[in-house]
Amino acid sequence: MNIQYEGTCQSRITFVYEDSDFPDIKQVFKGEFLSSFPQICNAGLTVYIGLGKKEELTPRKLMDAVSKGVREMKKYNQREAQVDLSPVMEKFGLQSVRCAVLGIKLGLYEYNPFRSNRREETGLYVLKGVEKTEKAEQALKKATNLADSVLYARELVNMPGNLLTPELMAENMAREAEKHGVQAEILDAKQAEALGMGAFLAVGNSSGNPPKLIVLRYLADPDSKQKTALVGKGVTVDTGGYCLKSSGSMLGIKGDMAGGAAVAGAVFALAANKVKTNVVAVIPACENRISSRSFVPGDVIRSMSAKMIEIRNTDCEGRLILSDAVTYAIRKEGATRVLDIATLTGAVVGALGFSTAGVLTNSDEWWDELSAAAKVSGEQYWRLPIFPEYEDLLKSTIADIKNLGEDYCGTITAGLFIKAFAEGLPWIHIDIAGTAWVDKPVFEHQAVGATGAGVTTLYDMLEGAGRRS
Known part of the structure; x- marks a missing residue:
């Protein structure tokens, strides 16, 4: 085309x-x-x-x-x-x-x-109707690169799970990274174990398709000390584990890596357009299946941060793998701020439907950046509250934290679980469970299936378009 x-x-x-x-x-x-x-x-x-x-x-x-x-x-x-x-x-x-x-x-x-x-x-x-100038040519080129990155994310999320195992997704992203001059590093299960990533491996070891930790580095601003981590959930098949999903929701289990696709797409767009920024994407890629090695409710696991986690629900696996990925981004990649994005909770669909993503953050300044970027991208985000009583819902009587709160505030407590691993840094959590996939398109530019949610807003936030507007 x-x-x-x-x-x-x-x-x-x-x-x-x-x-x-x-x-x-x-x-x-x-x-x-x-x-x-x-x-x-x-x-x-x-x-x-x-x-x-x-x-x-x-x-x-x-x-x-x-x-x-x-x-x-x-x-x-x-x-x-x-x-x-x-x-x-x-x-x-x-x-x-x-x-x-x-x-x-x-x-x-x-x-x-x-x-x-x-x-x-x-x-x-x-x-x-457009005067042909050098700026116009650049606008066309940049827009084409951005659109192609959104389509890249859509393709990944639409891919059947048997054709996009963690290993295949890692290989795919490594190839794409090479095209754009992005450094890619793929860590296997043994390397993750050596790092103490017990939360990630508790989920990933449940499958015969081994987990991979995908790291994409685009460091194009050597004069800046700021390094943004984009952490994207990469569950390529999510059965729910022993807390098995209902049959009616099984067709959607292949798309639980839309957060990982979003951060990869954003990084590739930034690189293609030579944006001056420092960003590292960390994507914990794995499957959540039932096997003799699967974790079960009642288990207590040790995370990379050394926090002990009580397992209340095996279908709350996304926050587990993200917790270790956030710790990795901070301690191994030197991130100065962390954004995680995931198809994390059904509760966000009940609250905001299929047009708007839920957001939690501890940084008003970063929320302003995200909001400004969203005005440019046209995507919709709604900030949810953080109060001490919500964080209390995650207290465990036998461990440092549990991976499920009560029957209410599900989107909030899921995000706050990840916040517990952000080590006090500026942090944003985006839940795209409602916006990453549409069976009936909400907007004219969408197609049935994956939407590529998050790519344009993350790009605009780091490119600074929102602030300039």
Whole structure:
């Protein structure tokens, strides 16, 4: 698929604000958001896409409008089109280019690699209304790299579990890292054991597919002492262990590594765009299965931090592996602040649905950075409270901490479990259990399946786009 500034196509996507003056179609098309109207003439097909009211248009809405446009074109078997950005350049400037590129690439994405009649997505999309300058060329290149990183994350999360074991995921990420000049280190179970990563191995040793700790280093700002750790949950198959999941939720157990995919995608985008920052991604990759080596409720395990953990539920495995990964990031990689991201709790879906991720943090300053980045990316995050009585819910009578609280505040206590291992550093926890996967897309740029949640916001946070805006 090619997206460029130069070229001609017979078909055209034209954006219309609500109640704007388009004499040819005004009687039949009002420009309501995401409404569409096709018009065929001798010059070719024009698809009009409504933008809604100008004052209500946001970058995410523009991205969705572009996705709607290219999908409408595809419906009419048109895979080449001019995309006229003239109506939005005044409001968004070169950010319009990013919205268009993400809208095209994400909007046309489908996951069907195992169908015998699969067709590779091809096409030519020419962006019009943008003055061709060096900055415009850079905007196009950066947006393309970012979109490709989101698609990389989607591909990983959509991959069947038998084709993405911890070892295969580690190999995949190492190959991708080499392409982008990112340093990759893969630690095996013996190395993890030598480090005392008992929480990680309690989960990972349950499977015949051995666990791997994936470390991706992108250190491009030698003058800065700040090093951000992005810690992503990497459970490639999660049966729930002896606290077995219900049959109705089993089809989703392959996607429990969406946090790991998000941090890898963000790091690769940062490297591709040569962003000046220091970041290390730590991804504990493993499976949670039932076997003679599986941990069970009532066990007490020793974490890398030396904290003793009482196991109350084996399906609360994500926080266990993240706790050791956070300790590793701090003690072995020298992280000065830590962000963890995971498909961690069903409770966050009950609270925020499938459009918004839950956040806990001990740093107002870092929350402001994340919030500013989200305004650029268009992703939605909601900060949840931290109070002492919530942390009390994790107190164990036989160990330092237990891995499950009560029947309430599930998203909060899951995050606070990880906070207990952050060693007082600035810390953010993001629960994407509701936003990482959609059976019914919420936004136009989404497809059924993996969304690539988190990639753009993490990128924008570290690239500093939110602060500049």
